[in-house]
Amino acid sequence: MSPILRLIAATTLIRLAFAAATGLGVDESYMVTAGRVLSLGYFDHPPSSWWLSWGASHLLGTEAPVAVRLPFILLFALSQFLIWRIGCVLAGQRAGYWAAVGLNLSPVFGVTAADWVLPDGPLDAALLGAALCLLNALPASGRRATGWWAAAGVCSGLALFSKYSAVLTIAGAFLYLAVDPIHRRWLRRPHPYLAVILAALVFSPVPIWNATHGWASFAFQGDRALGFRFRPWMPLQTLGGEALFVLPWIWLPMMILLVRGFRRGAAWRHRLLCCLALPPIAVFALISAWSSQRILYHWAAPGYLMLFPLLGEQIAARLDRIWVRRVIAGSAALVLVAVTVVATQIQFDWLRGGLAIVMRNDPTSEGLDWISVREDLRTRGLLPPGAVVAALNWRDAGKIGYALGPDVTVLCLNADSRQLGFAYPVRAFAGQDAIVLSVDPSPRAVDEAKAWFASVEVLPPVSVVLDGRILRTLTVLRGQSLRPR
Secondary structure (H helix, E strand, C coil): CCHHHHHHHHHHHHHHHHHHHCCCCHHHHHHHHHCCCCCCCCCCCCCHHHHHHHHHHHHHCCCCHHHHHHHHHHHHHHHHHHHHHHHHHHHCHHHHHHHHHHHHHCHHHHHHHHHCCCCHHHHHHHHHHHHHHHHHHCCCCHHHHHHHHHHHHHHHHHHHCCCCCHHHHHHHHHHHHHHCCCHHHHHHCCHHHHHHHHHHHHHCHHHHHHHCCCCHHHHHHHHCCCCCCCCCCHHHHHHHHHHHHHCHHHHHHHHHHHHHCCCCCCCHHHHHHHHHHHHHHHHHHHHCCCCCCCCCHHHHHHHHHCCHHHHHHHHHHCCCCHHHHHHHHHHHHHHHHHHHHHHHHHHHCCCCCHHHHHCCCCHHHHCCCCHHHHHHHHHCCCCCCCCEEEECCHHHHHHHHHHHCCCCEEEECCCCCCCHHHHCCHHHHCCCCEEEEECCCHHHHHHHHHCCEEEEEEEEEEEEEECCEEEEEEEEEEEEEECCC
16 A cells, blocks of 8 residues: 555544544534535535535434544545645655645644534645646646646635635635746636636535525625724734644744745746635735634635645655654644543543633533433423424534434524524524523523513523533523514
8 A cells, every 4th residue: 555545544544533532512513403404505604514414414324423524534535635646746756745744733634624524624625626636737738728627617616615715725826827927828718717617606506595595604704804993913913823723833834935935936836836825824814904803713724735735845855854753753743642632531531620720611511512411301301302492602502402413403592693593593483482501600591581582481400411520501491482583
């Protein structure tokens, strides 16, 4: 077996074990819960990740974490192969192999995008596919060129079908065509525009859904770029946060390689990858200077994704230096220890309450599926067939909905209900009784629930329990006659 196949096989087995040992996080639980109702479009992101988790749960007959995460783990295996191929085109098989190793070592790629139910997994695979197709299309001619450009368009459409920010990487491709004197001729040919048309066709269900739902998703994502204050130092903070997510000793060489890629005399393939990388990195850093909302550090990850082949080339050229081997070995050990600690903590709670000493809250409950809540409510007869349960915000609704399973309808009683408001519109349940679960203390939960029901009855609370330790206590209310607002 070739080295790259051994790497893919070994890391995939590790991810399957990690996926089986840990519960779904808050965002994952929300996506699985809200994604139980199949749709052409969704409030938060385009359909790709929603469809993948829905399809996996129905194909495998379970919503177990390893089942709904399986498509994302397999897509990262594909991403490793694609980045290896890009590295091979760039500088040979050794460069491609070490590019794939670097991708595995970076937590924002090798842990979150590679294992979790998030849009980033399908986004990364599609963008890498588009980049590989473009690398083959630019020096090609005739039918071969048409085929590669068409494939680049389909992959670009799949990237847009995963996450809206893919448009920045696509813009980077046109940036390259505009600045490169050799390949600028493609702008006078139909091939790039064929690619755009194909990408638009793949993406077309998203604007169709938005047009019939008040442009909700476009408005939600567009608002994140708006703001009313200027904070000149925020771009540096954003870049610093991205460095932590990528790993600083990977991020810094990448930034150096990004600058070098625009120098006179740089190889065209290097410059192309740098043009693909620049827009996501630069745009999100600039937006953070005025945005009224916090810019999440993983949003710029597609930019760094395109720099791994360049990094792999440099690693391959310096592998004889002992400090390079030590950095790689140390990074691998760091990531393996981190995922082992997380997985064993979720399984055995060996840290007990130790995490609460160094953190404001014990995060164990976020990585644990709240199965104990379902068992307690069933024992008390509060989950009869056709039961309706409500939460007071989308985060709690996601965790509660996933724990209770697909047979229980979970409403989100909040103006900000995200996709839950479309999947389970509150107005459709007017006049019905519901069990309300809230992480908030009882008095606050009662006050919020009274705005939604004719009357509210306080019931004994329920707890999230791990190995006998109470991680979180939920307020339980019985709401009578739901009154949508």
